Amino acid sequence: MTVRAARLWPTALRRIPTAAWVCALIAFLNASAWALIVPPFQGKDEVDHFAYVEQLAESGTLPENGNENGKYSPQESLVLQGLHFPEIAHSPQTPAISTHEEQLILNEDVHAGESLQGSGEAGVATPEPPLYYALQVIPYVAARGNILTQLQLMRLVGALFGALTALFTFLFLREVMPGTRWAATLGGLCVALQPLLAFISGSVNPDSMLYTVAAAVFLCLARAFRCGLSRRLAIALGVLIAVGFMTKLNFVGFALGAFAGLAVLAVREARCGRRAMLLWSALAAAIGLSPGLLYVLRNALTNHPLFGVLSGIPHVIVASNLFNEFSYTWEMYLPRLPGMTPYFDGLSTFKDIWFDRSVGLYGFFDTVFPVWVDNVLLVPAVAVALLCARELVVRRAALRARLPELSVYALITLGVLVMIGASSYTGDAIHHGAAFGEPRYLLPMLPLLGVVLVLAARGAGRRWAPVVGAALVVLVLGLDVFSQLQVIARYYG
Amino acid sequence: VRAARDVKVTLGVGIALLLAVGAVTLTHAPPRVVRVNTTSRILGGTIIGSAELCQPNEVLPAGVSAIRLSAGAYFGPRIKLKASVGSRVIMEGVQGPVWTGTSVTVPVKPVSETTSHVRLCIEVGANSELVFFKGVPAGLNETAVYGPGAPLGGRVAVEDLAPGDGSWWSRILTVARHMGIGHALSGTWVVLLIAALVAAVGALAVGLAARDLS
Numbered sequence: 001m002t003v004r005a006a007r008l009w010p011t012a013l014r015r016i017p018t019a020a021w022v023c024a025l026i027a028f029l030n031a032s033a034w035a036l037i038v039p040p041f042q043g044k045d046e047v048d049h050f051a052y053v054e055q056l057a058e059s060g061t062l063p064e065n066g067n068e069n070g071k072y073s074p075q076e077s078l079v080l081q082g083l084h085f086p087e088i089a090h091s092p093q094t095p096a097i098s099t100h101e102e103q104l105i106l107n108e109d110v111h112a113g114e115s116l117q118g119s120g121e122a123g124v125a126t127p128e129p130p131l132y133y134a135l136q137v138i139p140y141v142a143a144r145g146n147i148l149t150q151l152q153l154m155r156l157v158g159a160l161f162g163a164l165t166a167l168f169t170f171l172f173l174r175e176v177m178p179g180t181r182w183a184a185t186l187g188g189l190c191v192a193l194q195p196l197l198a199f200i201s202g203s204v205n206p207d208s209m210l211y212t213v214a215a216a217v218f219l220c221l222a223r224a225f226r227c228g229l230s231r232r233l234a235i236a237l238g239v240l241i242a243v244g245f246m247t248k249l250n251f252v253g254f255a256l257g258a259f260a261g262l263a264v265l266a267v268r269e270a271r272c273g274r275r276a277m278l279l280w281s282a283l284a285a286a287i288g289l290s291p292g293l294l295y296v297l298r299n300a301l302t303n304h305p306l307f308g309v310l311s312g313i314p315h316v317i318v319a320s321n322l323f324n325e326f327s328y329t330w331e332m333y334l335p336r337l338p339g340m341t342p343y344f345d346g347l348s349t350f351k352d353i354w355f356d357r358s359v360g361l362y363g364f365f366d367t368v369f370p371v372w373v374d375n376v377l378l379v380p381a382v383a384v385a386l387l388c389a390r391e392l393v394v395r396r397a398a399l400r401a402r403l404p405e406l407s408v409y410a411l412i413t414l415g416v417l418v419m420i421g422a423s424s425y426t427g428d429a430i431h432h433g434a435a436f437g438e439p440r441y442l443l444p445m446l447p448l449l450g451v452v453l454v455l456a457a458r459g460a461g462r463r464w465a466p467v468v469g470a471a472l473v474v475l476v477l478g479l480d481v482f483s484q485l486q487v488i489a490r491y492y493g
Numbered sequence: 494v495r496a497a498r499d500v501k502v503t504l505g506v507g508i509a510l511l512l513a514v515g516a517v518t519l520t521h522a523p524p525r526v527v528r529v530n531t532t533s534r535i536l537g538g539t540i541i542g543s544a545e546l547c548q549p550n551e552v553l554p555a556g557v558s559a560i561r562l563s564a565g566a567y568f569g570p571r572i573k574l575k576a577s578v579g580s581r582v583i584m585e586g587v588q589g590p591v592w593t594g595t596s597v598t599v600p601v602k603p604v605s606e607t608t609s610h611v612r613l614c615i616e617v618g619a620n621s622e623l624v625f626f627k628g629v630p631a632g633l634n635e636t637a638v639y640g641p642g643a644p645l646g647g648r649v650a651v652e653d654l655a656p657g658d659g660s661w662w663s664r665i666l667t668v669a670r671h672m673g674i675g676h677a678l679s680g681t682w683v684v685l686l687i688a689a690l691v692a693a694v695g696a697l698a699v700g701l702a703a704r705d706l707s
Binding site: 019022023025026029030032033036037039040083090091092093095096097098099100102103106146148149151152181182185186189192193342343344345346347352353356357361364365366368370371434435437466467469470471473474475477478480481482484485488489492493 | 496499500503504507508510511514515518523542543561565567568570571588589590591592593594595596598600618619620621622652661664668671672674675676677678679683686687690691693694695697698699701702703704705706707
C-alpha cells in the first residue's frame with residue numbers, strides 16, 4: 001500500500017456515519033447470538049463447509065478428488081457422532097444432546113486426537129471455489145485441537161461478514177436515496193436484524209461472504225451511476241466481482257447483471273463524450289473475469305474439466321430441453337401457464353416456498369414457523385408491497401430518469417433467479433435430487449430489500465413515514481427474536 | 494417534534510406488544526409424546542402424486558393435539574389426516590404443503606375420550622416429489638393400504654402428541670441447562686450471554702431508530 005493510499009483509508013472510514021457502524025454492530029451481535037444458539041454443525045450444510053476448510057488446512061489441497069461418496073475425517077466423524085448429528089439433522093422431533101453423560105462422551109470425542117485427514121472431498125461444498133474457505137483456515141488454525149472451538153470461531157468470522165453486509169447496505173441506501181435522510185438507517189437496521197441473514201452469518205457458510213460481496217457490488221454500482229465510473233471505483237468493482245467468483249458458484253448469476261451494469265456505464269460515458277472512461281469499464285470487466293480465466297487455464301493444464309462443475313451444464317441444457325427448463329424456472333416463482341409441464345404440483349411456489357420459507361427456515365431445513373404465522377405475516381408483507389407500489393407510481397418521473405440504473409438492478413435480480421432455477425432444474429428435474437427452494441439464495445439482493453422497505457415507508461406519506469419505518473424495525477426485530485425462540489424450542493425444548 | 498414523539502410511541506407500543514406476545518407464547522406447554530404405535534423405522538414405502546393411505550387398529554388417546562407421522566420429503570405435500578371408527582369420523586387435521594424433514598406433524602382437534610380400533614387415513618395432496626413413509630413391516634390384516642387397496646407392506650410410524658404438563662415458563666431452567674450442553678462454550682451461563690446479546694441488539698436498534706427515523 002502506498003503512503004497516499006494509507007492516508008486515504010482512515011479518511012474514507014471517518015466519512016462513514018456512526019449510524020452505519022451501529023447497524024454493522026447490530027448485525028454482528030445478532031449473528032453472534034445465532035452462532036451461540038444453533039447447535040454445532042446444525043447450520044445448513046455446515047458439516048461439508050467445515051470439511052472443506054479442514055481439507056485446505058490439513059492437506060493444503062482442494063477437495064476435488066471426484067469421490068462424491070467420500071467420508072469426513074475420523075475426528076470430524078467422531079465429534080458428529082458425539083453430537084448425535086445424523087439423528088438430529090432433518091428430524092425436528094429430535095432435540096440436541098441434553099445429558100451430562102452425553103456431554104462427557106462429546107468431550108472425549110473432541111479430545112480423541114483422531115486423524116484430521118478426510119477422504120479428500122467435502123460433500124455439497126466440493127465444487128465451490130476456495131476463497132471463503134481459505135479465510136476460514138485462520139480461525140481453524142487458531143483454535144487447532146478442539147473442533148467445537150474451531151467451529152465457533154469460524155462462525156464469528158461469518159458474523160463479521162454479516163456486519164459488513166449491513167454496513168454496505170446502509171451505504172448503498174445512502175447512495176441511491178440521498179434525499180431521504182432516514183432511508184439508510186431504516187434499510188440498514190432492517191437488514192441487520194433480518195433473521196435469515198443472521199442465521200447464515202452465524203454459521204459456517206460461504207453465503208455469508210457472498211452477501212457481503214453482493215452488497216459491496218451494489219454500493220459501487222450505485223456510486224458509479226451517481227458520480228461516474230472513476231478508475232478507483234472501476235478497480236474496486238472489478239476486484240469485488242473477482243472475489244465474488246472466488247467465493248461461491250452462485251455468484252455467476254449475480255455477475256451477469258454486474259457486467260451488464262459495466263456495459264451500461266460504458267455506453268453512458270461514451271454518450272457523454274467521455275470515451276476515455278470506456279477504459280475503466282473494460283478494466284473492471286477484465287479484473288472481474290481474471291479468476292475465471294485463471295481457473296480455466298489451470299484446469300486445462302491439469303486435465304480437469306475446463307469449467308469445473310459447470311462443464312456438465314451444456315449436456316443438460318440442450319435445445320429440446322430449453323422449453324422445459326424455462327417452464328421449470330418460471331414455475332419455481334410464478335403460477336404455471338397453459339402448455340407448461342407441471343413441476344410443482346400442489347404448491348403455490350411463491351407463497352409456499354419463497355414467502356413461507358423467508359419467514360423462517362432454519363437448521364437443516366427442519367425448523368419453521370407454523371403455517372398460521374406465515375399467513376399472519378402476509379398482512380404486513382402485502383401492506384409493504386402496496387405502499388412500495390404507491391411510492392413507485394408517485395415518483396415515476398424520477399424513476400424514468402434513473403431507468404438504466406434500475407434496469408441493472410433488475411438484471412442482477414433476474415440473473416440470480418434464473419441461476420437458482422437452472423441449477424434446481426438440473427438437480428431436481430434431471431437428476432431427481434432436491435429442488436433449490438431456499439430463500440437464502442435470494443439474500444444477495446438484501447440491499448434491494450432495504451430499498452423496498454424504505455419505499456414502503458415513504459409510500460405512507462410524509463406524516464406517517466417515520467411511524468411506518470419504526471413499525472417495520474419492530475416487526476423485523478420481533479421476527480428475529482421469535483425465530484431464535486423457535487430454534488431454541490426445536491433443539492432444546 | 495411530533496414525528497419524534499410518534500416514532501417513540503410506535504417503538505414503545507411495538508416493543509410492549511412483542512413482550513406481551515412472547516410472554517403469552519411462553520404460557521403454552523411444549524408438546525409431549527403420549528403414544529407411539531411403533532418405535533421401528535424399518536419399513537420404507539414411497540408415494541408420488543396424490544394418494545390416500547389408511548391403516549387399521551390405531552388407538553387415539555384423549556387430548557391429542559397433533560399427530561406426527563414418520564414421513565420424509567423436501568417439498569412435502571399437503572397432508573390431511575382423518576380418524577374414523579366404522580363410518581363415523583372422530584377427528585380430522587390438515588398440515589399445509591412444503592414441510593421438510595423426516596417427519597410431519599399434523600395439528601388435530603383433540604377428542605375427549607380415548608378410542609380404540611381407529612382407522613387412520615393419511616390423504617397425501619398433489620405433489621411432484623417422492624414422499625417416504627417409514628414404520629414397521631406388518632401382515633395383510635394390519636398393513637396400511639393405499640390407493641385402490643394396494644398393501645404398503647407395513648404400518649406407518651405414528652406418534653400422538655398432547656400439551657405437556659408445564660408451560661415454557663416453568664421449563665426455562667431446564668431449557669437453559671440444555672442450551673449449555675454440546676457447545677464449545679458449555680454451561681448454563683451461555684444463556685445469559687445470549688440474552689445479553691439479544692438485549693444489546695434490541696436496545697441498539699430501538700435507540701438508533703428513535704434517533705434517526707424522527
